[in-house]
Amino acid sequence: MVEELVAYVREAFGWDEDVVATPGPRGALGQIWRLDVGAARYALKEIFAEPPSEALIEAELAFARRAAEAGVRLPASHPDRAGRHLLAPPGGSWLRLYDWLDLRPIELTAPATPRELGALFARLHQCAPAATVEPGGGPPDPWYDRVPTAHEWAEASAGWAEASAPGVVWAARLADLLTTLPELCAAVAPADPARLIVCHRDLHPENVLADPTGALVVVDWDNLGPAEPGRELARALFDWFCDNSIADLDTMRGMYEAYVREGGPGRITEPADFSMLLASRLNFLRVQARVALDPRAEPRHREWAEREIDEGLRILPTPRQLADVLELTRTHGTCWS
Numbered sequence: 001m002v003e004e005l006v007a008y009v010r011e012a013f014g015w016d017e018d019v020v021a022t023p024g025p026r027g028a029l030g031q032i033w034r035l036d037v038g039a040a041r042y043a044l045k046e047i048f049a050e051p052p053s054e055a056l057i058e059a060e061l062a063f064a065r066r067a068a069e070a071g072v073r074l075p076a077s078h079p080d081r082a083g084r085h086l087l088a089p090p091g092g093s094w095l096r097l098y099d100w101l102d103l104r105p106i107e108l109t110a111p112a113t114p115r116e117l118g119a120l121f122a123r124l125h126q127c128a129p130a131a132t133v134e135p136g137g138g139p140p141d142p143w144y145d146r147v148p149t150a151h152e153w154a155e156a157s158a159g160w161a162e163a164s165a166p167g168v169v170w171a172a173r174l175a176d177l178l179t180t181l182p183e184l185c186a187a188v189a190p191a192d193p194a195r196l197i198v199c200h201r202d203l204h205p206e207n208v209l210a211d212p213t214g215a216l217v218v219v220d221w222d223n224l225g226p227a228e229p230g231r232e233l234a235r236a237l238f239d240w241f242c243d244n245s246i247a248d249l250d251t252m253r254g255m256y257e258a259y260v261r262e263g264g265p266g267r268i269t270e271p272a273d274f275s276m277l278l279a280s281r282l283n284f285l286r287v288q289a290r291v292a293l294d295p296r297a298e299p300r301h302r303e304w305a306e307r308e309i310d311e312g313l314r315i316l317p318t319p320r321q322l323a324d325v326l327e328l329t330r331t332h333g334t335c336w337s
């Protein structure tokens with residue numbers, strides 16, 4: 001498969017040099033390959049699922065330009081010789097080509113990290129235009145403000161009894177989760193159209209990394225679209241500083257304070273501001289459960305889904321944590337405004 005991809009991209013981009021492909025990180029919907037093309041290096045993203053539309057790619061490129069002008073670092077997207085930013089090689093996957101940047105995870109315990117993240121989010125939200133529809137039209141994606149219904153959970157859990165065999169520990173844990181969902185999701189509500197702007201919508205620690213100088217770099221813009229900035233910020237506080245049921249409230253306070261101080265427009269003032277956090281995590285769990293139980297899925301995708309389910313259950317916030325963070329932002333946000 002790798003040799004076929006290399007041959008395809010050499011032809012598409014007109015490369016005469018030898019191309020060496022090395023596997024990089026993978027995510028829920030794609031695999032990154034590092035391509036060494038002579039002295040140049042690129043990141044080739046192989047997309048497993050539904051590819052981005054032309055409208056989404058156009059919106060991504062436009063927002064990326066605005067973000068770069070605002071001082072946000074990101075890898076550039078490269079078109080092929082025909083001007084295409086999305087390529088369809090044989091085999092059913094899709095490809096996009098970006099600059100390769102040497103990146104590493106951010107040191108979460110570094111004192112400057114919350115401040116730098118807060119400033120980054122503020123820059124992204126300040127430069128973002130208003131957006132009440134998805135790129136290309138259509139209402140905002142319910143993935144970010146609607147949790148799965150009882151019927152949808154039932155469909156996803158159809159094979160959980162069989163999956164509860166020895167060695168498949170996540171099935172029983174996921175089933176237990178359903179008993180606590182009503183309290184957790186009571187405040188989830190659709191976003192206010194008047195507050196919607198273009199947001200990245202996937203700013204977790206794997207998509208904000210550091211270059212060799214320590215500067216923050218934002219990658220993987222494929223999910224951008226309308227969202228309330230306060231909701232994206234609320235999700236980020238938990239994505240970055242809540243792990244294994246332990247929320248670092250002091251660090252969350254530092255990130256939120258920096259965001260407000262740097263002019264970020266979002267605020268976290270009510271339970272509904274956690275809608276993006278809860279909806280995206282629960283929708284992701286449901287999808288991964290379906291993949292893990294699908295006998296037609298490739299083994300590599302099922303194994304990856306099982307790991308994601310285990311992590312997703314571990315980091316799902318509790319109602320108490322949501323209340324603590326809401327108290328923190330309500331108390332401190334007013335004095336920084």
